[in-house]
Amino acid sequence: MSTKAEENYLKTIFKLSEKEKNSVSTNSIAEELETKPSSVSDMLKKLSEKELINYVKYQGVSLTPLGHRLAVHVIRKHRLWEVFLVSHLNFKWDEVHDIAEQLEHIKSKALVNRLDAFLNFPSYDPHGDPIPNEKGSFPKSTAIPLNLLKVKTKGKVVTVERDEPSFLNYLDKIQVSIGTHIEIVDVNDFDHSIDVKIDGTPIHISLEVAQNILICVL
Amino acid sequence: MSTKAEENYLKTIFKLSEKEKNSVSTNSIAEELETKPSSVSDMLKKLSEKELINYVKYQGVSLTPLGHRLAVHVIRKHRLWEVFLVSHLNFKWDEVHDIAEQLEHIKSKALVNRLDAFLNFPSYDPHGDPIPNEKGSFPKSTAIPLNLLKVKTKGKVVTVERDEPSFLNYLDKIQVSIGTHIEIVDVNDFDHSIDVKIDGTPIHISLEVAQNILICVL
DNA sequence: ATTATAATTTAGATACATCTAAATTTATAT
DNA sequence: ATATAAATTTAGATGTATCTAAATTATAAT
Incomplete structure (x- = not known):
């Protein structure tokens, strides 16, 4: 079972992987998470032991297939909750991020999938970001x-x-x-x-x- | 700001206060939370320092007005989420407890109140438990x-x-x-x-x- | 190639929440 | 009233997640 902190690291590594092609650096993770590089080092060791990331000291990290799956699942939850907050609770799109940061860590497969269905399986969140489906695949986009x-x-x-x-x-x-x-x-x-x-x-x-x-x- | 653990203790003390009239014992809290009495002692000291409970060593505890308010607010969130899960996501009433245990710790005044409005200000949750309003008062019941x-x-x-x-x-x-x-x-x-x-x-x-x-x- | 600088990791602390085992206080029984 | 049992607390550990300061490794500059 993954902790909130672990999930936030995986999400961040996923996000940074899009820019820093192959491997993500300790410092960039620290900056993104507003924490210290030494804290990041500690956590990378732990994620590596759990086989969620590929980690070679001093050389940055990448997600393993397992870590990738987990990161995508957290992103899915985040974006689905954002849709809910905007479309059903009348939040504005610039108000939902912090709340979704909390909701994304709720653990229940059934909850996510029922929420998805309740929202009519949306493909994009209120910021236009693609929402992966239950299997983890993202909608194709030509933007x-x-x-x-x-x-x-x-x-x-x-x-x-x-x-x-x-x-x-x-x-x-x-x-x-x-x-x-x-x-x-x-x-x-x-x-x-x-x-x-x-x-x-x-x-x-x-x-x-x-x-x-x-x-x-x- | 209160932690998840603190909120769970306050909720439990609130619940037990209804039965154990004046003061709630360390052991009953431990039993209810499925933890050890020594852990409870530790936490009681902390809650007392934060002025959330009245605590005299060896003599049990009661909620301060502040602690009471916080407990009621957590209960409000728990019950509102249960209503949402049953009425909009089609969960059965025996499936929602564990999920609501997680959702009740999400911190956002706006979220709770908008959820409340979205659900049409329900007075009872799916188990029939009364839902306190924003100010913390419970609907009168003659059951x-x-x-x-x-x-x-x-x-x-x-x-x-x-x-x-x-x-x-x-x-x-x-x-x-x-x-x-x-x-x-x-x-x-x-x-x-x-x-x-x-x-x-x-x-x-x-x-x-x-x-x-x-x-x-x- | 050697040095200086930047990035990263380790060592040692702190805070939270929990535990076991031992000590202390309160309640109970004779 | 005193011994015994029960409840509660303290002392000392553990695991998670973080930090500062120091050490190490990698990178850039001359």
């Missing part, structure tokens, strides 16, 4: 970051890659949410900012923001 | 144990006082659930068992069982 699209391209928002309230509030302010239609009007080669039309309204968006908005081209 | 009723009395089940699956399964078998109509047909002075009619069907019930079924007389 592209907004900053990579060419002028005149039209598409709709399927995901955002950050979940800080400051970011989500900004999106609310410029009226961007999951499903919003966006058209690229102009690209500024100097600072890579872009001009877009959101539901007809012209808006200027920085590279920083555009990188974190994923679009499905129409 | 009486089935074994105390006189012959020919009619009433309906409002609560059961045990939640072991063995007990709940037995109730399912004899078709007793919250709201079931029961009429007292005869009382056996020898073993205090009773004959009742449940929706017209005659059933024989032991004292042990009758004591744990609470009735609202009609």
